Amino acid sequence: MSLEPANPLAVDPLLDDPETRIVVCCGSGGVGKTTTAAALGLRAAERGRRVVVLTIDPARRLAQSMGIDSLDNVPRQVPGIEGKGELHAMMLDMKRTFDEIVEAHADPERARAILENPFYQSLSAGFAGTQEYMAMEKLGQLRATDAWDLIVVDTPPSRSALDFLDAPKRLGSFLDGKLIRLLMAPAKVGGRAGMKFLNAGMSMMTGVLGKLLGGQLLRDVQTFVAAMDSMFGGFRTRADATFQLLQAPGTAFLVVAAPERDALREAAYFVERLGAEKMPLAGLVLNRVHSSGAAQLSAEQALAAAENLDGGGIVDQPPGKAGLVGNSAPEAATDRATSSGPGSPADQDGVRADTAAGAEQEKDADEEVPVPVEELTAGLLRLHAERMRLLAREQRTRDRFTARHPEVPVAEVPALPGDVHDLAGLRAIGTYLAEAGTGPADET
Amino acid sequence: MSRLQVVSGKGGTGKTTVAAALALALASRGRRTLLVEVEGRQGIAQVFETEPLPYEERRIAAAPGGGEVYALAIDPELALLDYLQMFYKLGGAGRALKKLGAIDFATTIAPGLRDVLLTGKACEAVRRKDKKGRYAYDHVVMDAPPTGRVTRFLNVNDEVAGLAKVGPIHHQAQAVMGVLKSPQTEVHLVTLLEEMPVQETVDGIAELRGAGLPVGRVAVNMVRPALLGDAALRTALQSPSHTAVAKALSTAGLGGARRGGKAERLVDPLLEQAGEYAERHTLERAQRSVLTGLGLPLHELPLLTEGMDLAGVYELSALLREQGVGATA
Numbered sequence: 001m002s003l004e005p006a007n008p009l010a011v012d013p014l015l016d017d018p019e020t021r022i023v024v025c026c027g028s029g030g031v032g033k034t035t036t037a038a039a040l041g042l043r044a045a046e047r048g049r050r051v052v053v054l055t056i057d058p059a060r061r062l063a064q065s066m067g068i069d070s071l072d073n074v075p076r077q078v079p080g081i082e083g084k085g086e087l088h089a090m091m092l093d094m095k096r097t098f099d100e101i102v103e104a105h106a107d108p109e110r111a112r113a114i115l116e117n118p119f120y121q122s123l124s125a126g127f128a129g130t131q132e133y134m135a136m137e138k139l140g141q142l143r144a145t146d147a148w149d150l151i152v153v154d155t156p157p158s159r160s161a162l163d164f165l166d167a168p169k170r171l172g173s174f175l176d177g178k179l180i181r182l183l184m185a186p187a188k189v190g191g192r193a194g195m196k197f198l199n200a201g202m203s204m205m206t207g208v209l210g211k212l213l214g215g216q217l218l219r220d221v222q223t224f225v226a227a228m229d230s231m232f233g234g235f236r237t238r239a240d241a242t243f244q245l246l247q248a249p250g251t252a253f254l255v256v257a258a259p260e261r262d263a264l265r266e267a268a269y270f271v272e273r274l275g276a277e278k279m280p281l282a283g284l285v286l287n288r289v290h291s292s293g294a295a296q297l298s299a300e301q302a303l304a305a306a307e308n309l310d311g312g313g314i315v316d317q318p319p320g321k322a323g324l325v326g327n328s329a330p331e332a333a334t335d336r337a338t339s340s341g342p343g344s345p346a347d348q349d350g351v352r353a354d355t356a357a358g359a360e361q362e363k364d365a366d367e368e369v370p371v372p373v374e375e376l377t378a379g380l381l382r383l384h385a386e387r388m389r390l391l392a393r394e395q396r397t398r399d400r401f402t403a404r405h406p407e408v409p410v411a412e413v414p415a416l417p418g419d420v421h422d423l424a425g426l427r428a429i430g431t432y433l434a435e436a437g438t439g440p441a442d443e444t
Numbered sequence: 445m446s447r448l449q450v451v452s453g454k455g456g457t458g459k460t461t462v463a464a465a466l467a468l469a470l471a472s473r474g475r476r477t478l479l480v481e482v483e484g485r486q487g488i489a490q491v492f493e494t495e496p497l498p499y500e501e502r503r504i505a506a507a508p509g510g511g512e513v514y515a516l517a518i519d520p521e522l523a524l525l526d527y528l529q530m531f532y533k534l535g536g537a538g539r540a541l542k543k544l545g546a547i548d549f550a551t552t553i554a555p556g557l558r559d560v561l562l563t564g565k566a567c568e569a570v571r572r573k574d575k576k577g578r579y580a581y582d583h584v585v586m587d588a589p590p591t592g593r594v595t596r597f598l599n600v601n602d603e604v605a606g607l608a609k610v611g612p613i614h615h616q617a618q619a620v621m622g623v624l625k626s627p628q629t630e631v632h633l634v635t636l637l638e639e640m641p642v643q644e645t646v647d648g649i650a651e652l653r654g655a656g657l658p659v660g661r662v663a664v665n666m667v668r669p670a671l672l673g674d675a676a677l678r679t680a681l682q683s684p685s686h687t688a689v690a691k692a693l694s695t696a697g698l699g700g701a702r703r704g705g706k707a708e709r710l711v712d713p714l715l716e717q718a719g720e721y722a723e724r725h726t727l728e729r730a731q732r733s734v735l736t737g738l739g740l741p742l743h744e745l746p747l748l749t750e751g752m753d754l755a756g757v758y759e760l761s762a763l764l765r766e767q768g769v770g771a772t773a
Contacts, residue, residue: 028455028456029454029455029456029590030454030455030456030457030641031455031456057592258456260456260751261751261752262490263456265490292713292717293712293713293716293717294709294710294713294714294717297698297710301698304697305693305696305697305698306696308695308696308697309692309695309696370675370678370679370682370684371673371675371676371679373684373685373688373689373691373692374692374695375676376676376679376680376684376689376692377689377692377693377696378696379671379672379673379676379680379718380672380680380689380714380715380717380718381693381696381714382671382672383671383672383714383717383718383721384714384717386668386669386671386749387717389749389750390749393749393750393751396751397751417720417723417724417727418639418723418724418727419638419639419640
């Protein structure tokens with residue numbers, strides 16, 4: 001198999017190790033991060049651990065695949081787990097999580113004042129970074145209860161995978177920052193010698209902010225800040241604690257990617273960033289990898305062989321390939337004519353022939369006449385050539401990553417034709433993930 | 445086509461590539477487009493294989509027929525300073541604000557403000573005219589946040605309404621919404637023929653419509669070529685004669701057809717690949733019919749086997765033109 005990783009990631013030992021308490025799945029959007037998190041959680045549970053999966057924004061189907069119609073901010077037990085372990089799943093509700101923090105750390109009257117503040121309502125519902133911060137907060141809470149052997153976290157679909165690490169600090173530095181102190185107690189800062197310009201800056205700033213946002217918003221912010229005063233230290237402390245938790249030996253980061261240029265570039269950045277932050281990286285999960293049981297036959301050989309088959313036999317359709325390509329949607333014909341990409345001339349010919357003979361082809365399909373074996377075989381060979389080209393491209397993309405980071409262990413999950421719909425599907429992905437660490441599969 | 449073209453899509457669907465191809469397609473025949481990026485990812489620079497873009501409009505590509513594509517990576521901090529400069533003539537004061545963290549506050553913390561600045565800059569480019577009264581750009585194409593966040597991002601009015609009830613930000617938001625909710629704007633969604641992206645597209649369209657934002661077209665990206673026709677596919681699935689296929693492979697020059705021969709050993713893996721292809725094909729057909737049911741114009745763009753590069757972007761833009769994009773001003 002051409003894509004067998006040189007440095008396989010041993011997933012089962014990682015999941016089985018009682019020292020592993022947190023697994024964080026990160027990576028760019030659309031690479032199957034949430035599915036990976038769910039599959040890892042299921043596998044760990046079925047290997048006997050008590051697991052909770054914290055997802056951020058799961059597709060409805062994924063929640064359903066765990067037998068839960070709608071996930072919410074409380075861990076729900078997933079039914080149908082085999083073995084002694086347990087799987088629980090939850091979805092982060094950032095507003096709810098923020099509200100809970102306020103309720104837990106302020107007396108009821110003050111809590112109500114905060115919760116009713118318009119600035120708070122908007123802040124908690126989604127300023128850039130709240131989701132990331134609350135994911136960290138929730139992770140800290142789950143870890144603190146010690147009710148779980150293992151917490152698997154999926155990271156928010158950020159504009160960049162790095163936001164997950166940056167946002168808590170950003171919120172922390174905002175809450176700790178000069179601006180907040182100025183808003184709360186301008187006199188304290190302005191009183192220092194040589195800091196007069198700050199005073200001027202301050203009044204100008206509140207002036208400008210007031211002008212820009214309207215005085216009422218500024219008052220809302222000031223009221224909010226005053227009400228939150230007692231909690232600021234707590235926010236900062238907890239953000240720091242969670243950050244340290246992520247650096248601790250019990251945490252394992254898995255960078256999730258697909259064998260595509262952008263996803264792997266993002267993955268490489270993430271690997272570097274984790275290294276810089278001293279976060280423990282366990283490896284790379286590469287989803288949607290293609291393989292072939294006939295990898296010994298190259299794309300060129302397959303296409304040449306298909307040409308040979310086209311040459312003999314069929315005389316009623318000029319290029320002889322029409323029966324092999326196309327589908328019954330006539331409007332698809334035009335786009336197909338251009339779908340072959342920068343392929344070989346042979347490929348282009350085949351597609352053009354198909355467009356020309358589209359109508360005739362449809363008739364054949366309706367009559368359910370089996371196509372001659374030469375046509376069928378030529379089609380199988382073209383399909384194979386396409387597969388081999390895809391394999392080669394994935395290999396090149398992956399080689400580029402491996403060249404930069406040869407030390408990162410890799411687990412691969414093959415491309416599946418459809419989405420995961422149930423536990424069996426998640427289980428299958430878990431099996432693929434684990435197989436990466438047990439040596440190359442025996443292919444003949 | 446509307447003057448402001450907003451392109452969104454689920455992560456991994458290639459929305460930046462499609463936005464770039466659209467900007468090129470709309471710039472054909474001597475027109476000028478501006479491609480705008482709002483998420484600070486430098487995705488446009490990557491697509492056009494250039495250095496990271498500064499916060500300034502610069503020519504990034506030539507379109508067939510003498511057109512030009514300009515690009516702009518909007519930086520919310522600089523956009524705010526710009527804005528302050530424009531309306532309040534605050535040069536050094538702006539820098540002092542930055543020192544205090546006020547700019548940071550305003551652009552990352554103050555909810556909605558950041559989005560007002562980003563969409564505001566794009567709308568300004570849409571409305572801008574030169575001295576002769578002609579529009580500076582024929583079209584502005586925005587590489588917007590992903591489907592899950594795009595409605596919230598564009599619906600800045602609702603976002604800031606509860607907060608800034610008066611003041612310039614309030615007016616700015618009103619002006620921006622005036623452009624975004626008008627026929628001057630179209631929001632397009634990029635998807636793949638897979639369940640999750642299609643579901644997100646369906647949900648996204650409902651959200652956009654619910655917010656009164658004009659939905660444009662759906663672009664199906666990375667469509668795989670149909671390599672095996674329905675008849676051949678059916679034959680492949682109806683367990684065709686193993687020996688016959690082996691013989692055909694052998695005839696084609698791929699070795700012996702005997703049991704264990706080179707050609708014979710290819711039969712099972714090849715049929716297995718046909719089975720996988722069939723499964724995917726069926727799924728894709730179902731997803732395509734979901735998309736057709738949306739009643740929106742649908743564009744299909746092929747998966748480029750050799751991977752996406754700048755030549756590929758030109759190829760996609762040519763296809764968009766063939767499919768009628770940019771045919772009329």
